[in-house]
Amino acid sequence: MILNDAVRALLDARNYAVLCTTNPDGSPQSSVLWVARDGDDLLFSTLRDRRKELNLRRDPRASVTVFDLADPESYAEIRGTTTITEDVGLVVGHRLSRKYTGQDHALPAEGQVRVVLRVTPTKVTGHVA
């Protein structure tokens, strides 16, 4: 088990994650996202061809920071490798949306494909790690 109980609790609560990827020129790019946990993996939902999805297809290495909204100095950085799959049936999209809003996720617009970013941790650091 790579994630300890405190990190798992951070991810299971309605805290927001910052997912960082690398741009084609090697510079960092980050965005604020919903996150869910599947065992030790982190799950995110995004759209095909968004900047972060393009970046992760080119270089799957990601860094995720999540902190406790009520106590931001309690945080973890989780580094890992990302696999990208189509979110068939919006299973992960709905799961995330229900966790944060209590409602189903909006359906993708015509021509949009919602995908799951699954980050498998390789290293965990931070004040709760």
Next chain:
Amino acid sequence: MATPLSDTGRALLDDKNFATIATINPDGSPQTSVVWVKRDGDDLLMSTVEGRKKDKNLRRDPRVSVSVFDLQQPYSYIEVRGTATLTTEGGRELIDELSRKYRGEDYTADGPDAVRVVIRLTPEKVTGYAS
């Protein structure tokens, strides 16, 4: 080319919201950590200690991405990208200012040998729902 912040972006930075700073490791992978942040005009000021991972990363590659969201309303966020400059001048003053902003008191947790570094980020690109 400096990019101005919006009023909402400035308010996000002036409140006691925490920032996530992303740097690049020697192997090209991203690294993130949670930091205090304050604003000087449209520049973002953050503090680190000489020898820390982000200090070493930024000396090698000063390109940085900083995300800040409203703790009360996380959908309101900005990502600020740019090239950081690092100085030790004013490093002690900055960590005290940041500590007073977030904790209401000077910072006392550094060891006697810690050399405080000022990370100054002039925004080149600003995105997000509050940008």
